[in-house]
């Protein structure tokens with residue numbers, strides 16, 4: 001008897017998503033942040049100094065580039081008067097509404113699409129097409145259909161986040177270990193429990209990674225939308241101050257956005273760590 | 288008396304598009320794995336199964352577990368045709384199959400959880416089985432924080448927590464180092480002596496097969512049939528050094544004798560397959 005087996009190579013998933021490797025987990029979040037700070041600080045200070053000195057020395061036009069100290073003073077005033085807090089609150093609310101809506105729709109849909117290949121095949125083409133349509137290009141459509149109010153802003157943030165979440169949920173579901181599914185099946189796991197106790201937890205690291213990308217694009221999309229059509233929010237603040245040539249207010253807005261972005265990123269990374277806390281090999285016992 | 292009966296079991300897989308297999312010059316997309324397996328296993332028996340790798344041992348266990356449908360023939364447990372996973376059958380895998388996001392305790396609880404056992408009761412039971420395997424103090428560790436031997440102990444504890452009548456084990460110790468393997472074999476026997484559940488244990492180690500078994504089942508190369516069943520008449524409880532006895536040595540010779548032709552047949556197949564591949 002002679003025998004040959006031909007096997008076409010395995011298909012890798014498009015994003016090639018894998019969980020964080022063990023090695024990168026070793027230093028604690030705190031010490032990591034600290035060392036980034038000490039190494040990165042000189043460059044940051046130099047940049048701040050340049051920002052302060054250049055307009056004062058007349059190297060650049062102080063009307064377009066007010067010195068940092070003036071920007072900070074304005075920022076302080078805006079914080080104290082409560083205006084800034086109001087704008088921040090409104091922008092965050094819009095981003096959060098769109099993002100939460102995206103989670104509520106994308107995660108269940110992604111679980112189904114990842115699990116049932118027919119479902120995915122049927123919708124894949126549509127998803128790919130929509131995914132490659134920019135949310136900014138669609139803003140006029142949203143405004144046309146939903147009006148200039150909150151709904152169109154929520155729609156754009158929803159659209160910005162939903163595909164990151166959807167695709168990463170699908171990838172997460174597909175990355176579920178077939179052996180775990182087999183073991184669960186052998187223990188009499190029902191279809192519902194398979195989703196709840198096996199597939200979904202397997203997909204969480206990927207979903208959380210998608211959420212991290214989604215939150216950021218949600219926030220940036222709402223800022224852009226506010227620049228184009230709004231009477232409130234950080235985007236409006238930046239755009240309106242620019243039109244009024246109140247450049248110190250404009251920079252205060254930009255700086256606020258940067259700080260929010262940094263904080264958000266830090267929170268999301270910490271959240272991602274928490275979601276995959278079990279994936280550590282800190283110490284292993286004897287045999 | 289009889290617990291598991293497998294009769295005339297055949298299993299043919301249809302390969303995925305793009306895969307073909309050539310047998311005796313005929314190319315096909317179907318692969319015959321089990322070719323009329325007959326086997327009857329009694330209550331409380333410890334059966335080990337040896338056979339060349341790729342012969343279909345795992346597929347046989349999958350059919351008994353109700354995870355794979357046979358192409359023809361049937362497997363029964365207590366006279367009932369197995370068509371889906373049986374509540375009193377447990378399965379242990381070579382790669383442990385622990386949920387990485389659950390602690391040791393939560394992993395053992397899982398099997399009881401999906402059966403709807405109340406929290407307090409299943410926690411107590413899970414704790415009991417972990418302690419039985421010497422894992423006191425490791426309840427809250429995640430699998431990634433446990434050694435291979437400990438992970439497999441957790442997996443076996445999980446399997447036993449549901450009080451199974453049939454315990455299927457697919458090369459459970461194959462990934463462990465020799466010492467850990469010896470220890471786990473003895474632990475498994477010690478616990479099995481107490482519960483006397485019916486065990487079907489697949490291994491590629493002849494020593495392991497003889498040391499554990501009441502009967503060793505030798506499978507042929509694929510497509511697999513039962514080639515020979517060898518009764519192991521060594522007294523229980525067995526100590527590890529039974530492996531140095533003359534009787535054990537004789538069994539070793541007999542099993543190897545039976546297995547040798549099948550292994551070389553399987554090797555010829557693989558050699559051919561790889562020469563074609565080049």
Ligand SMILES: Nc1ncnc2c1ncn2[C@@H]1O[C@H](COP(=O)(O)OP(=O)(O)O)[C@@H](O)[C@H]1O
Pocket residue numbers: 300301302318320338339340341342343344345346347509
């Ligand atoms: N789902 C499947 N589809 C196609 N072939 C399979 C499938 N499962 C197992 N096989 C084939 O069946 C044969 C026996 O596999 P297996 O039972 O895993 O062997 P082993 O005796 O080493 O446990 C192998 O050649 C394997 O390629």
Ligand SMILES: [Mg+2]
Pocket residue numbers: 344345457
């Ligand atoms: Mg196998």
